[in-house]
Amino acid sequence: MNDDLDARLVSGLARLNLAMKSEAFAQAGRLGLSPTQGQILTQLDSAKAPQTLSALARTLALSSPTVSDSVAALVEKGLVKKRPAPDDARKISLDVTAAGRRAAKAMGGGSEVLLNAVGRLTRVERATMLDAVIKMIVMLQDQGKIPVSQMCVSCMHFRRDRHLGSEKPHHCALIDVPIAAEDFRIHCPEHAVEPYEPIDCDFHDELEAASTLGKSVELVLRTSEGRDEVVHDVIVDLGHARLGEPEGEYMTLAGGRRVRFDRIVSIDGRLRPPSVKG
Numbered sequence: 001m002n003d004d005l006d007a008r009l010v011s012g013l014a015r016l017n018l019a020m021k022s023e024a025f026a027q028a029g030r031l032g033l034s035p036t037q038g039q040i041l042t043q044l045d046s047a048k049a050p051q052t053l054s055a056l057a058r059t060l061a062l063s064s065p066t067v068s069d070s071v072a073a074l075v076e077k078g079l080v081k082k083r084p085a086p087d088d089a090r091k092i093s094l095d096v097t098a099a100g101r102r103a104a105k106a107m108g109g110g111s112e113v114l115l116n117a118v119g120r121l122t123r124v125e126r127a128t129m130l131d132a133v134i135k136m137i138v139m140l141q142d143q144g145k146i147p148v149s150q151m152c153v154s155c156m157h158f159r160r161d162r163h164l165g166s167e168k169p170h171h172c173a174l175i176d177v178p179i180a181a182e183d184f185r186i187h188c189p190e191h192a193v194e195p196y197e198p199i200d201c202d203f204h205d206e207l208e209a210a211s212t213l214g215k216s217v218e219l220v221l222r223t224s225e226g227r228d229e230v231v232h233d234v235i236v237d238l239g240h241a242r243l244g245e246p247e248g249e250y251m252t253l254a255g256g257r258r259v260r261f262d263r264i265v266s267i268d269g270r271l272r273p274p275s276v277k278g
Helices: 002-030 035-047 053-060 065-076 096-105 112-119 123-142 203-215
Strands: 079-086 088-096 171-172 177-179 216-222 229-238 249-253 258-260 266-267
Touching: 002 035, 002 112, 035 053, 035 065, 035 079, 035 088, 035 096, 035 203, 053 065, 053 088, 065 079, 079 171, 171 258, 229 266
Parallel strands: none
Antiparallel strands: 079 088, 171 177, 216 229, 216 266, 229 249, 249 258
């Protein structure tokens, strides 16, 4: 019966996604934009600073050519402007124009249909749903199925269970206040990811040997929420970050999961040595 429940939940989520896509298509169409152009415009409007083309592609999990074509169309419409990036004149940063901000606001930045539906739920139902959605996003992120979202639980400023027993058991170190699960944000402009720390060369050689042998290994991995998870799988590839992933080196498991090296706690019982600094 659980399998049937799972299938019904997935079917329900698919219907909600269809409603969101339909509304987004209509919102963008009213302004003479494609859905992708509308998505890019909304992302640039919500960003706390101008973004590069590559950053946009990573955030939206789109290919660079797709983003480039859509940005060119938005620039031609006078909704987006280009200028040299402040940290590297060879790169181009993108920002919305005044007209672009008006267009983004006209699109609403969210689904009014779903917002109205969610607003009819009780506070407890909304909090429970938010908690479940965040857990699903974290699992999919850890499996490499979706880009990393700017959520509280994957932020370097998040402190889980800092205030156990209180109504707000967690803590945001950035603003130094307690928070509850219902306060969690899925897209926070202040979100920050721990910088990548290169691993010890000998440990890298051990990962490479395991990949070459193609044998199943026991891995203890640190999740986005800072918890340890035991996984038995085969390492099939080692390489650098792909589109949509934070910078660093990664291993790919046979099941398709991608793991950044500094998220590895141990392999076959051998602890990862302290990260190499500088």
